[in-house]
Amino acid sequence: MLIRATAIVCAVRAHGEHGAVARLLTPEDGLLPGYVRGGHARRMRPVLQAGNLVAAEYRARSEEQLAALTVELLHSRAGLFAEPLPAAAIEWVTALTAVTLPEGLSYPRLHAALDAVLSAIEAAPSARGWAGALVRYELLLLSELGFGLDLASCAASGAVEDLAWVSPKSGQAVSREAGAPYADRLLPLPRFLLAGGEAGWDDVRQALRLTGFFLERDLLSGPRRSVLDARERLLGRVRRLAEG
Template identity: 55%
Template sequence: MHLDTPAIVCAMLPHGEHGAVVRFLTPANGIVAGYVRGGRSRRLRPILQAGNGVALSMRARVDTQLAAATVELTDARAALAVGGAAIAALDWLTALTAAALAEDDPHPALYRALDALAAAIAAGAGPLALGEGVVRYEYLLLSELGFGLDLSACAATGTTADLAYVSPRSSQAVSRDAGLPYAAKLLPLPAFLIGAAAADSASIHDGLKLTGHFLERDVLTARGRDTLGARERLANRLPPR
């Protein structure tokens, strides 16, 4: 296997005395994992921070062998993430990506979205913009993995007007009138997800509740649930409702 590609660092695990196994998101190959010799050295640790963009080269003699990887820094995003919300957002987005995606399964839309979000974080995007970006990324990830939400029309009446809820069972939108008697059992649908209003702090927290329900139910296995602490830290650092 020979691969030369731009990539985003998503996760790093120690391996041996100085090395590391690193998971990268690439535009054409999805998540790939490789062994970086000296990955925990003083020189490479700053490069292999989650969220950084790198030029990645991977080589393996056979497909079943863990590839040897070398990296060159192209976009230093992690060091430019300033503030608790920015750092927490970058930690959560990369951890979610590494945990949720299978290796060698291409998701070019997710690569573009994560690359844009990491760049926005490095450029100093505010907490509201970060919160909206995270909800939209989670929404996209659910769709890419086959667990997309149907927000096109009310599941009960078929109307496309005044959609306000989502059924936690069917993943379908519900209109305000149809859902009001069952509101306690439904999930709030933030208007910004369907282009009906701009995002504010309340709707961002509603969005996190919505996507979080389906991520926990459908995507994050027992192993992936270990990453949810990063999501909670992010929610706590966003503006309150």
């Protein structure tokens, strides 16, 4: 097996004294693990930083064998880890990708969307400028894995305007009028998810609550729940900014 690809570093764990197993998201072959000789050594740690873009080469005698992986840094996002909020966002979105995607299946839309989220975090002066991209990535991931939300029309009336809620049971939007009697049982649907544009802090918190509910229910059960610690760190930083 020989695979060469431009890939995004999603997760790395030490393996042996100096080696590491890295899980990278590639455009055509999806999430792939590989053993990096010396990957846990000091000189390689800045390369195998979550969120970095690397040129990856996987070699293995068979598809069942853990491939030997060599990487060359193409674009570093390590500097973003000096700022608590961007660091928390990158930690969360890459960890989410690593624990939810099955290995070896192609998800080109997710690869492109993850790179776009990371680029937005890098470029935007405020978290409100990239929060929408992060939430839309979470929505896309849910959809690609078979748990997509239907935000196009009201579950009760079929209306396509004034959608204000999402049913936690069906994952479908609900109009403001139809949902008013059941508002305490529905999840708010921030308008920016439908209309675009920059979101306020309340909108960001509501959007993260919305996607978080379905991610936790549908994808992050059992051992995968440990990744929710990274999400809590992100939510905590968002709350402090919103309240400050």
